[in-house]
Amino acid sequence: VGADVVIASELTSVRSVRVQAVRRLTKRAFRARERRFLAEGPQAVREALASPGGVGELFATRDAVDRHRDLVAAAASAGVEVQLVSGDVMAAMCQTVTPQGVVAVCGFVDVDLAAVLAARPRLVAVLADARDPGNAGTVVRTADAAGADAVVLAGASVDPYNGKCVRASAGSIFHLPLAVHGDVAETLHALRAAGLRVLAADGDGDDDLDRASDDGRLDGPTAWVFGNEAWGLPDATRSLADDILRVPIHGRAESLNLATAAAVCLYASARAHRKA
Amino acid sequence: VGADVVIASELTSVRSVRVQAVRRLTKRAFRARERRFLAEGPQAVREALASPGGVGELFATRDAVDRHRDLVAAAASAGVEVQLVSGDVMAAMCQTVTPQGVVAVCGFVDVDLAAVLAARPRLVAVLADARDPGNAGTVVRTADAAGADAVVLAGASVDPYNGKCVRASAGSIFHLPLAVHGDVAETLHALRAAGLRVLAADGDGDDDLDRASDDGRLDGPTAWVFGNEAWGLPDATRSLADDILRVPIHGRAESLNLATAAAVCLYASARAHRKA
Numbered sequence: 001v002g003a004d005v006v007i008a009s010e011l012t013s014v015r016s017v018r019v020q021a022v023r024r025l026t027k028r029a030f031r032a033r034e035r036r037f038l039a040e041g042p043q044a045v046r047e048a049l050a051s052p053g054g055v056g057e058l059f060a061t062r063d064a065v066d067r068h069r070d071l072v073a074a075a076a077s078a079g080v081e082v083q084l085v086s087g088d089v090m091a092a093m094c095q096t097v098t099p100q101g102v103v104a105v106c107g108f109v110d111v112d113l114a115a116v117l118a119a120r121p122r123l124v125a126v127l128a129d130a131r132d133p134g135n136a137g138t139v140v141r142t143a144d145a146a147g148a149d150a151v152v153l154a155g156a157s158v159d160p161y162n163g164k165c166v167r168a169s170a171g172s173i174f175h176l177p178l179a180v181h182g183d184v185a186e187t188l189h190a191l192r193a194a195g196l197r198v199l200a201a202d203g204d205g206d207d208d209l210d211r212a213s214d215d216g217r218l219d220g221p222t223a224w225v226f227g228n229e230a231w232g233l234p235d236a237t238r239s240l241a242d243d244i245l246r247v248p249i250h251g252r253a254e255s256l257n258l259a260t261a262a263a264v265c266l267y268a269s270a271r272a273h274r275k276a
Numbered sequence: 277v278g279a280d281v282v283i284a285s286e287l288t289s290v291r292s293v294r295v296q297a298v299r300r301l302t303k304r305a306f307r308a309r310e311r312r313f314l315a316e317g318p319q320a321v322r323e324a325l326a327s328p329g330g331v332g333e334l335f336a337t338r339d340a341v342d343r344h345r346d347l348v349a350a351a352a353s354a355g356v357e358v359q360l361v362s363g364d365v366m367a368a369m370c371q372t373v374t375p376q377g378v379v380a381v382c383g384f385v386d387v388d389l390a391a392v393l394a395a396r397p398r399l400v401a402v403l404a405d406a407r408d409p410g411n412a413g414t415v416v417r418t419a420d421a422a423g424a425d426a427v428v429l430a431g432a433s434v435d436p437y438n439g440k441c442v443r444a445s446a447g448s449i450f451h452l453p454l455a456v457h458g459d460v461a462e463t464l465h466a467l468r469a470a471g472l473r474v475l476a477a478d479g480d481g482d483d484d485l486d487r488a489s490d491d492g493r494l495d496g497p498t499a500w501v502f503g504n505e506a507w508g509l510p511d512a513t514r515s516l517a518d519d520i521l522r523v524p525i526h527g528r529a530e531s532l533n534l535a536t537a538a539a540v541c542l543y544a545s546a547r548a549h550r551k552a
Contacts, residue, residue, distance in 0.1 A: 043530075142536050147526025168533075175528040210547060250423025250546055252451040254319075257444075260418050260539040263532070267540045270526055271486060 005076045006065060010084040014092045019085075022059070022093045022105060028159050035108040037161035038093070039174075041100040042068050047171030048104045049074040054174060057105040059085045059093060064101025071102060095163040108161065113152060113179045113187060117194040121149030123269050124196060124223040128184045128237055129155040130258060132229050136160060137168025138259035139226065144172035146266040147273075151176065152191075155184040184225075188240040191223040200225045200241035201265050202233050203255045208248045209268055217243060218272035226262050281352045282341060286360040290368045295361075298335070298369045298381060304435050311384040313437035314369070315450075317376040318344050323447030324380045325350040330450060333381040335361045335369060340377025347378060371439040384437065389428060389455045389463060393470040397425030399545050400472060400499040404460045404513055405431040406534060408505050412436060413444025414535035415502065420448035422542035423549075427452065431460040464516040467499040476501045476517035477541050478509050479531045484524045485544055493519060494548035502538050 011019060022038070024030040031037050036056060039048045042064070048054040049071070058080050065072060065082060075082050090099045116124065125143040130136050136158045143151050153160050160166075160180065166173055181187045188198050197220055199212070212218055225241060227233035238244050247256055247264045256264070287295060298314070300306040307313050312332060315324045318340070324330040325347070334356050341348060341358060351358050366375045392400065401419040406412050412434050419427050429436050436442075436456065442449055457463045464474050473496055475488070488494055501517060503509035514520050523532055523540045532540070 138533055138536060141529055142532060144527040145523070145525045145529035145532050145536075170530065170533075172527075172529050210550070247421070247543070248546070249421045250550075251420040251448075253417055253421035253448050254446065256418060256421050256539070257414055257446075257535075259533075259536060260414060263536040263539045264543045267523070270524070274486070274526075 005072055006082045007084060010062070010086055011089050012086040014088055019089050019092055025105065026095050026163060028162070031159070031161050036105055037108065037166065038163060039104045039106050039166055040094050040096060040163065041167065042071060042102055043171050044166060045071060045102050045104045046074060047174040048106045049078045049080065051109070051174040054106050054109070055080050055104045056107060057083065059083050059090065059103050061085060061087055061090050061101040068102065109174060110160065110178045110180050113181045113190055116150040116152065116177050116179045117190060119149060119177070121196070122221045122273060123148040123266070124150045124152060124191060125262065125266060126152045126154050126187060126191070126223055126225045127157045128225055128233060129228040130157045130226065132258070133158045133162040133164035134168045135229060135258045137165040139262045140169040140178065141172040142259065142263045143266055144175045146270040148176060148266060150179060152179045152181055152187055154181050154187040184237055185240060188225065188237070196221045196223040198223050198225060198241045200233050200238050200244045201247065201261055202227065202238065202244050203246050204232070205244035205246035207243060207245055209245050209265060210248060212243060212245050213268050213272055218269050222269050224262070224265050224269065226258055229258050281348055282358045283360060286338070286362055287365050288362040290364055295365050295368055301381065302371050302439060304438070307435070307437050312381055313384065313442065314439060315380045315382050315442055316370050316372060316439065317443065318347060318378055319447050320442060321347060321378050321380045322350060323450040324382045325354045325356065327385070327450040330382050331356050331380045332383060333359065335359050335366065335379050337361060337363055337366050337377040344378065385450060386436065386454045386456045389457045389466055392426040392428065392453050392455045393466060395425065395453070397472070398497045398549060399424040399542070400426045400428060400467060401538060401542060402428045402430050402463060402467070402499055402501045403433045404501055404509060405504040406433045406502065408534070409434045409438040409440035410444045411505060411534045413441040415538045416445040416454065417448040418535065418539045419542055420451045422546040424452060424542060426455060428455045428457055428463055430457050430463040460513055461516060464501065464513070472497045472499040474499050474501060474517045476509050476514050476520045477523065477537055478503065478514060478520050479522050480508070481520035481522035483519055483521055485521050485541060486524060488519060488521050489544050489548055494545050498545050500538070500541050500545065502534055505534050
């Protein structure tokens, strides 16, 4: 253990001011006020450290320091100290039932919608009022994998810095630009004004993904809009889309899970962009 | 409330023998012994009732009976009595934090692998040692949506009758044939012998899904094999596949979530089958 990076005096008091300051970041109001959030587990921390200036503080159990030498090295490269903590302190800081022994306090990564658009994106995923953090995180991960240029959490969507969302993103929250915009209509208008075709994914759409793909409607710059898990997309949002497309249901399922439908749509776009 | 269907004398004792008999079905060992499982919530119960002989017993709170008149009618058609229970009894029977007021005791629905093959399937999803019930249930739902003919839970895969798996399947567990087979190698041999091309989905595959799709390798009868969430597919399994294909990763994500990757693969097959 390099003495230059790892602070050997272990934090053991769950009630210490420093531990409480980390712990309160499990609550949205505190995250929003401080614009800081928690990345738990070696994978998320690794990606946070690779993101310039991404990590403010880093905490690890002795066991985790021994197991994840690469993280200690990455912390050293990033100029971040590793503060040793007891198992109890780690448990107090984390939201997972079985903490993985390492947690980073990170600065918010979201950018303005204007910055997303200035980069002339070709593929954007928009979540409109998506409420489930696991779904949202999985969509961020899938958008990253499909080569999307950005994800926009629009309307009353879940906080992307929610612990479950960060975990489900599997590090991808640090990989591609993420914007948070309170107004769905404004978001879609801005995307269209920037030259993207707005495609609403909706199980009730009368037009289907395969047909849109066959007739070239996925070939240009595209923004996919995915709605709420329970009620989908309201009419007001659907009316702002260029097309309302459903993923075809060939069997007897009523619908697809949000993250699953998003995967099929985003990968259809990825394929169209690489063929065209 | 039709007196012929709804048993008006409400079960209120959490400790009654009947309630305990239902409650123990939340444990795998009891499910396996009795070959019965629980379907919670209106959607799952609706699908169970539509499946001939699917429901043995049906329990509902008075509130749920009032809210879901269609279920009472479906129960009547299926010749199943609705036993009223108190909120406490419902909570004791269910695994969800917020029970939806209705739960059915159902007979196991799985069939032999031989029966799956006898139906000459064109698209089969195989889970090899998949451990997460949410993933497994989502794959069942997605396979149903993509028009697959069956799902096989092979090797040490999670119990498909696990409450989380049943919920994630969103009723699809009652829609398409499901087989449970302890031996992955035997499963794959049997699928190949039945004329299916065995495609292993693996992030490390050196061949990719798009190429396989372009050169017609998805056009014939296909069995997709998806591995464990943490370690993927072991060499022994990969060596039994005709092709090892990865979903292309265009961005910086390390991998896709199991259920997401399965969705992209199964929908690629669905599209190939409908084009060919």
